[in-house]
Amino acid sequence: MKKDLTKLLDLSREDILDILGLADQMKYDLKHGREQKVLSGKTLAMIFQKASTRTRVSFETGIYQLGGQPLFLTANDLQIGRGEPVEDTARVLSRYVHGIMIRTFAQSEVEDLAKWATIPVINGLTDFAHPCQILADLMTIREHLSALEGVRLAFIGDGNNVCNSMIVGGLKCGMYITVAAPEGFDPAPEALAFAADYPKHFKLVRSPEEAATGADVMVTDVWASMGQEKEAQERRNAFAGFQVNSELMALAQPKAMVQHCLPAHRGEEISAEVFEAHANEIFDEAENRLHAQKAVMAMLMG
Numbered sequence: 177m178k179k180d181l182t183k184l185l186d187l188s189r190e191d192i193l194d195i196l197g198l199a200d201q202m203k204y205d206l207k208h209g210r211e212q213k214v215l216s217g218k219t220l221a222m223i224f225q226k227a228s229t230r231t232r233v234s235f236e237t238g239i240y241q242l243g244g245q246p247l248f249l250t251a252n253d254l255q256i257g258r259g260e261p262v263e264d265t266a267r268v269l270s271r272y273v274h275g276i277m278i279r280t281f282a283q284s285e286v287e288d289l290a291k292w293a294t295i296p297v298i299n300g301l302t303d304f305a306h307p308c309q310i311l312a313d314l315m316t317i318r319e320h321l322s323a324l325e326g327v328r329l330a331f332i333g334d335g336n337n338v339c340n341s342m343i344v345g346g347l348k349c350g351m352y353i354t355v356a357a358p359e360g361f362d363p364a365p366e367a368l369a370f371a372a373d374y375p376k377h378f379k380l381v382r383s384p385e386e387a388a389t390g391a392d393v394m395v396t397d398v399w400a401s402m403g404q405e406k407e408a409q410e411r412r413n414a415f416a417g418f419q420v421n422s423e424l425m426a427l428a429q430p431k432a433m434v435q436h437c438l439p440a441h442r443g444e445e446i447s448a449e450v451f452e453a454h455a456n457e458i459f460d461e462a463e464n465r466l467h468a469q470k471a472v473m474a475m476l477m478g
Contacts, residue, residue: 179476180290180297183283183305184344185370192348196315199464199471206241206467213243214478218274220244222300225251225280226403230438230465231300231308235277238470244477247273266292275477281403296476298469303337303403304364309437310341311468314349316461317393320433325350330391330428332356332384333418333445334411335363338397338437343367347374354379356387358414384418391428395435396420396445412444421447433457 184192205212220239224232236246256265266289269276276293278286279300290297299307318324329346331339335357343363346353347370355363359382362368371378381387388394399415400408425432434446434454442448451458 178294178296180293181307181472181476182286182290182297182299184307184310184341184348185305185366187307187348189348189350192311192314192345195311195468195471195475196318198475199311199315199467200319202470202474203464203467212241212470214474215239215274216243218244218477219247219272220275220277220473220477221247221249221269221273223249223251223254223256223276223278223280224300225278226301228279228300230462231277231279234465234469235300235473238466239473242470242474244274244473262288263292265289266297267294270294275473298472298476301337303401304366305341306337306437307341307345308465308469308472309338310345311472312461312464313342313395313435313437314345315464315468316435316457317433319460319464320457321392326352327392328352328354328390328429329393329395330354330356330384330387331395332387332420332424333396333415334361334399334401335367336397336401338395340364340367342395343371343378347371347377350377352377354381354387354391356381356384356418358382358418361414384424385427388424388427391432393433393435394420394425394428397437398439398441399445415445419445419447420450422449425450435461438462 239246270293275296277298277300281303283302283304286299286302329351340363343353399411436458440446442451
């Protein structure tokens with residue numbers, strides 16, 4: 177049966193841990209020069225309706241390291257950008273390539289693509305979910321803290337796609353997740369409905385200080401994501417007091433780590449001081465996009 181990665185809600189705890197285990201092995205093998213050509217001769221179509229640095233470079237590099245070929249496509253390169261139905265694009269690409277990665281706005285577009293494609297579909301980002309990012313985050317947290325079970329994570333800021341996926345992935349892996357978001361910027365209803373099954377492991381609060389107290393991991397993201405540029409000033413006003421800075425870090429565990437999916441706006445959601453103090457962890461997180469996505473491609477397309 178064909179498998180896809182459209183959102184972490186579709187994966188079990190065991191699925192997530194299997195991906196992380198393979199990602200760890202692939203990272204080790206790459207560092208030690210071991211052959212990884214498990215997708216030799218296969219092609220990944222990469223559809224970008226949102227711009228990207230990390231997603232494009234990590235997927236292109238990853239499929240190449242696995243022996244395959246990337247095919248970069250924007251909406252302007254495809255008839256989908258001129259009104260061709262998603263189901264037709266899915267069925268055509270299924271005849272040409274071995275997998276599709278799409279980075280777009282609507283989650284429904286990814287779901288429809290997966291419904292009609294006969295090859296694996298990977299969500300590279302939507303407004304609702306960012307599963308590949310959270311797999312990299314979980315990988316990085318486990319590297320630094322040697323565990324996920326019982327780890328206390330505070331997400332400070334907008335209840336966006338990263339936050340939604342962190343809630344799901346973190347709770348499935350036994351973490352304690354506290355989200356601090358101003359009113360009107362809560363996580364998606366689907367993420368909160370999932371979290372309702374974990375009342376002892378999840379909290380949504382309005383106080384960044386409450387969320388940060390005792391946290392092992394502090395996570396944040398930009399206040400205005402792609403497509404929200406016109407709301408930037410309004411969002412700066414709404415998120416005043418939600419910056420991850422040295423005062424907030426002082427409430428967390430003494431050796432608490434920081435994660436940021438990048439790009440970071442220093443002086444807004446995170447202070448320059450905290451960013452640079454935790455840059456090693458943040459860029460480990462960015463690097464692990466490569467390894468986590470290689471694991472996903474190998475498991476779905478191999």
